[in-house]
Amino acid sequence: MPEIDEVLPKYLRISGYIRDRIERGELVPGDEVPSERELAAQWKVARPTAAKALNTLRQQGIVESRRGSGTYVSERPVLREQAPQYGSAYAEHASVTVLEATLLTAPDHVAEVLGLPRGSAVLMRKRLTGNGSRATEVVTSWFAGELAELAPRLLRAERLPGGTLRYLESVTDRRVSYLRDQLAARLATADERRHLALARPAAVLVYQLTLHAAGGAVIQLDEVVHPPEKWTFQHEYSRSS
Known part of the structure; x- marks a missing residue:
């Protein structure tokens, strides 16, 4: 389990970790994400906490559930908003x-x-x-x-x-x-x-x-x-x- 800011509630730490894996390309659209049972065991939390983490990702449009199958990365996951041009690309007048x-x-x-x-x-x-x-x-x-x-x-x-x-x-x-x-x-x-x-x-x-x-x-x-x-x-x- 990665070291993540202990200030955040555990369900947000779990959902953030899964989101980061998707953003890095470790999980791609159509891939199955860990189940509630697997997350509960991996993070040493109760099943409702793991369920809340997955539900947070569902509400954000990042994952979707398939009845009787599991939870999968959405075909078009809604991730971070497009970042502005960075790397000291300042306005010309600056x-x-x-x-x-x-x-x-x-x-x-x-x-x-x-x-x-x-x-x-x-x-x-x-x-x-x-x-x-x-x-x-x-x-x-x-x-x-x-x-x-x-x-x-x-x-x-x-x-x-x-x-x-x-x-x-x-x-x-x-x-x-x-x-x-x-x-x-x-x-x-x-x-x-x-x-x-x-x-x-x-x-x-x-x-x-x-x-x-x-x-x-x-x-x-x-x-x-x-x-x-x-x-x-x-x-x-x-x-x-």
Whole structure:
């Protein structure tokens, strides 16, 4: 059983795990998903909890039940909404300054996310974006160090037309299959306070995005730091959502 955030109810952890397997292509349309009995045994939960996990996926249109047969991945599963263009593909009018593009020893958390041994070399690109005269975010992208030879422009302190991801896909055979994101709040570092013109101390919102290949390997890790008192990630929902 995978290690998944213990804060979530177990039925959501189970449904999320199955959903991730479908998004990674491990389960394809028409494949049978584990039964209530199998999920209850695998996750050490009661049958009603396993049933609730499968029902959550049914309500989302991801799986469907066949009477007397089992539960199967829908022919057209409704997965994540199409992700926006990412990989620092900023609007043309946005101000983007590449602060740093270099090879260095991976911080422990970066090595862990990228699936690299501790102490591995990684490629880091740090950019500062702005809107008019005000800096709006600090973006740091991390890549495996082996990409330095395959994608040398990642080491240039210049804006890449179309963004880092489009460039990376154009010069390698790596393709992004799915994305995963998460948010956290923390105190800004001295470097972040300087770039974003923040007082000391200042809280910031950190948006972490991982871009995965079909097999699950992380191609790119982005960490976006937003200053306080700035609304972001606006979404609109219909009443039926």
